[in-house]
Amino acid sequence: MTATKVTPLNPAPEPEPAVDEAGAGARRPVLEVDGVNKVYGNGTVALKGADLTVRQGEFVSLLGPSGCGKSTLLRIMAGLGEVSTGSVKWWEQDYNVVGSKGRKLAFVFQNATLMPWARVRKNVRLPLDLEHAGKSPEVDQKIDDALDMVGLKGFDNSFPRELSGGMQMRASIARAMITEPNLLLMDEPFGALDEMTRNKLNDDVLRLWKAKGWTIVFVTHSVYEAVYLSSRVVVMAARPGRIVDDIAIDEPYPRSPDFRVSTEFAGYCRQVSQALERASAMGEDRKEDQA
Numbered sequence: 001m002t003a004t005k006v007t008p009l010n011p012a013p014e015p016e017p018a019v020d021e022a023g024a025g026a027r028r029p030v031l032e033v034d035g036v037n038k039v040y041g042n043g044t045v046a047l048k049g050a051d052l053t054v055r056q057g058e059f060v061s062l063l064g065p066s067g068c069g070k071s072t073l074l075r076i077m078a079g080l081g082e083v084s085t086g087s088v089k090w091w092e093q094d095y096n097v098v099g100s101k102g103r104k105l106a107f108v109f110q111n112a113t114l115m116p117w118a119r120v121r122k123n124v125r126l127p128l129d130l131e132h133a134g135k136s137p138e139v140d141q142k143i144d145d146a147l148d149m150v151g152l153k154g155f156d157n158s159f160p161r162e163l164s165g166g167m168q169m170r171a172s173i174a175r176a177m178i179t180e181p182n183l184l185l186m187d188e189p190f191g192a193l194d195e196m197t198r199n200k201l202n203d204d205v206l207r208l209w210k211a212k213g214w215t216i217v218f219v220t221h222s223v224y225e226a227v228y229l230s231s232r233v234v235v236m237a238a239r240p241g242r243i244v245d246d247i248a249i250d251e252p253y254p255r256s257p258d259f260r261v262s263t264e265f266a267g268y269c270r271q272v273s274q275a276l277e278r279a280s281a282m283g284e285d286r287k288e289d290q291a
């Protein structure tokens with residue numbers, strides 16, 4: 001039997017020029033959050049004066065006490081929530097540029113949010129169905145590639161209930177990948193997983209981040225996870241939600257399990273933990289002020 005050669009639809013995304021034309025060596029901004037305030041309808045001030053620039057190829061973690069506005073900020077970055085005042089730019093433009101070539105974003109939620117009645121393959125192809133991509137060898141190849149990349153080759157006919165929590169999360173990441181995003185927004189994706197699975201998925205995400213040239217903003221409660229993954233850790237405080245620290249994790253990639261047991265890792269974890277303690281204390285001060 002002659003094998004049919006299929007051209008994959010998902011080669012590495014066409015690279016944007018990564019460096020500013022000014023030539024200063026600075027990477028291009030992918031997200032620019034400028035003076036953003038968010039007040040919910042019930043009067044909760046979820047964000048006050050949030051300023052954050054995320055540049056192409058960065059891996060930025062948002063870390064902070066519960067209720068400090070991490071998810072609110074991430075959802076605004078995804079265009080899923082309105083700002084009350086302030087502005088957000090995507091690739092230096094308004095939101096309407098999102099979705100065009102080289103400017104796609106995908107969101108990975110805390111739960112895998114798979115359709116329980118549909119097999120893995122159908123779950124992964126959902127974004128393509130929503131785009132009315134139809135059935136073709138190219139689409140099939142694209143799904144195969146995504147499943148292969150997340151280590152789920154051979155599980156395409158399983159139902160979500162037949163997969164472990166980590167495998168469900170992998171399917172969720174494959175579903176995000178299928179849209180060929182450049183920017184990936186992840187809201188505490190591994191929070192519900194055991195430590196070993198979480199560590200493994202951390203390595204998988206780092207591998208994909210490099211291979212695909214993604215920019216990632218990642219919400220987590222774990223200092224260790226933030227330090228292991230990130231090129232920058234942004235620390236937030238609550239009441240009102242604001243950014244209070246921005247710590248560069250100046251360690252080379254690829255990072256291996258050896259990094260987790262290194263002196264450098266311990267030093268960064270101490271620095272980030274102290275920043276988190278300061279941030280938590282700021283929220284407590286405000287709570288007492290309000291009492």
Ligand SMILES: Nc1ncnc2c1ncn2[C@@H]1O[C@H](COP(=O)(O)OP(=O)(O)OP(=O)(O)O)[C@@H](O)[C@H]1O
Nearest residue numbers: 040041042044046065066067068069070071072073
């Ligand atoms: N839809 C909403 N309506 C009203 N208040 C909200 C809404 N969503 C979030 N909040 C409030 O806004 C604040 C920030 O919430 P957010 O979920 O962004 O924080 P978080 O840092 O992600 O919290 P956690 O770490 O617990 O997930 C909290 O006080 C929360 O109760």
